[in-house]
Amino acid sequence: xxxxxxxxxxxVPAGPVVxxxxxxxxxxxxxxxxxxxxxxxxxxxxxxxxxxxDEDR
Amino acid sequence: xxxxxxxxxxxPTEPRRRPAHDxxxxxxxxxxxxxxxxxxxxxxxxxVYVASWIYVFGVACLASLVVIIVSGLVLSLGGVAWWHxxxxxxxxxxxxxxxxxxxxxxxVIHLWGKFxxxxxxxxxxxxxATGALAFFGSLGTAFTGxxxxxxxxxxxxxxxxxxxxxxxxxxxxxxxMDLGQMMLWHVSLLPLVVGAIVVVHxxxxxxxxxxxxxxxxxxSPPGAAxxxxxxxxxxxxxxxxxxxxxx
Ligand code: HEM
Numbered sequence: 407x408x409x410x411x412x413x414x415x416x417x418v419p420a421g422p423v424v425x426x427x428x429x430x431x432x433x434x435x436x437x438x439x440x441x442x443x444x445x446x447x448x449x450x451x452x453x454x455x456x457x458x459x460d461e462d463r
Numbered sequence: 464x465x466x467x468x469x470x471x472x473x474x475p476t477e478p479r480r481r482p483a484h485d486x487x488x489x490x491x492x493x494x495x496x497x498x499x500x501x502x503x504x505x506x507x508x509x510x511v512y513v514a515s516w517i518y519v520f521g522v523a524c525l526a527s528l529v530v531i532i533v534s535g536l537v538l539s540l541g542g543v544a545w546w547h548x549x550x551x552x553x554x555x556x557x558x559x560x561x562x563x564x565x566x567x568x569x570x571v572i573h574l575w576g577k578f579x580x581x582x583x584x585x586x587x588x589x590x591x592a593t594g595a596l597a598f599f600g601s602l603g604t605a606f607t608g609x610x611x612x613x614x615x616x617x618x619x620x621x622x623x624x625x626x627x628x629x630x631x632x633x634x635x636x637x638x639x640m641d642l643g644q645m646m647l648w649h650v651s652l653l654p655l656v657v658g659a660i661v662v663v664h665x666x667x668x669x670x671x672x673x674x675x676x677x678x679x680x681x682x683s684p685p686g687a688a689x690x691x692x693x694x695x696x697x698x699x700x701x702x703x704x705x706x707x708x709x710x
Contacts, residue, residue, distance in 0.1 A: 449520070450515075
């Protein structure tokens with residue numbers, strides 16, 4: 407319990423950042439944004455599975 | 464917003480007596496009945512252009528929101544000490560955090576999709592506006608969530624935010640360093656607000672139907688066939704106004 411509380415109170419390091427001029431962003435946040443753009447592009451390009459035929463109901 | 468028909472039920476054989484003075488309860492009943500007319504409740508079929516992954520993100524966002532709410536309720540049951548020290552508490556805390564990550568990622572991809580399709584076309588402006596409100600409401604909910612972690616992260620964020628809000632001149636209205644206040648904002652006030660906005664957003668989507676991609680034509684008023692089946696007495700003209708599509 408004490409060790410867990412101590413662990414919970416340890417600051418988590420912010421991690422590496424990248425900088426372009428005025429813009430500073432953590433690598434983690436940059437990766438998440440890039441991943442979102444990739445998912446967006448894939449959503450536009452990948453074919454959607456064909457719908458179930460239900461004409462014969 | 465166009466007025467909905469008062470009732471979708473076929474006229475009773477004995478006509479309902481109309482009171483000389485319309486009561487608010489009767490008016491409310493008619494409003495609730497017309498809110499999402501039968502036939503527009505859940506989609507039975509969709510136009511062909513909806514068969515695209517980009518139309519999945521609204522529902523993915525909604526599904527993440529459900530996981531957020533359920534895991535948040537479990538966190539409230541256990542309380543602060545529980546989510547810091549127990550293994551199960553850690554797990555539920557992580558489920559809550561990661562469903563929030565998924566919620567925001569899917570919400571923003573949904574927003575991009577709707578933006579580049581100009582999905583506010585066809586009388587869907589209010590759908591866009593409620594979406595934007597849901598976005599800003601969610602930002603506030605996520606922010607207060609970070610404030611109530613009860614760790615050094617939360618302490619750092621709250622002191623920075625306090626300075627920022629004071630600099631913006633709005634710091635007198637709420638105290639981001641008051642844990643009790645922020646806890647209540649996060650677990651009751653803001654979820655209620657976001658939940659209500661999302662309900663209105665979804666109701667609007669059901670009423671207006673899904674926006675067609677630019678250049679595509681809407682095949683027929685969404686839900687029109689089902690609505691016609693539910694209320695055969697209704698004229699096609701009313702159907703068209705209700706769904707915001709010109710006849
Ligand atoms: C809590 C967040 C949100 C949820 C749960 C949500 C959910 C949905 C769902 C399920 C749809 C049906 C169509 C589809 O999925 O593509 C929809 C449509 C729509 N959303 Fe959202 N949404 C959210 C946030 C937003 C935001 C931030 C915007 C933009 C500012 C937005 C704009 C729209 C518009 C314009 C439509 C109607 C057009 C259409 O149906 O294609 N939404 N939303």
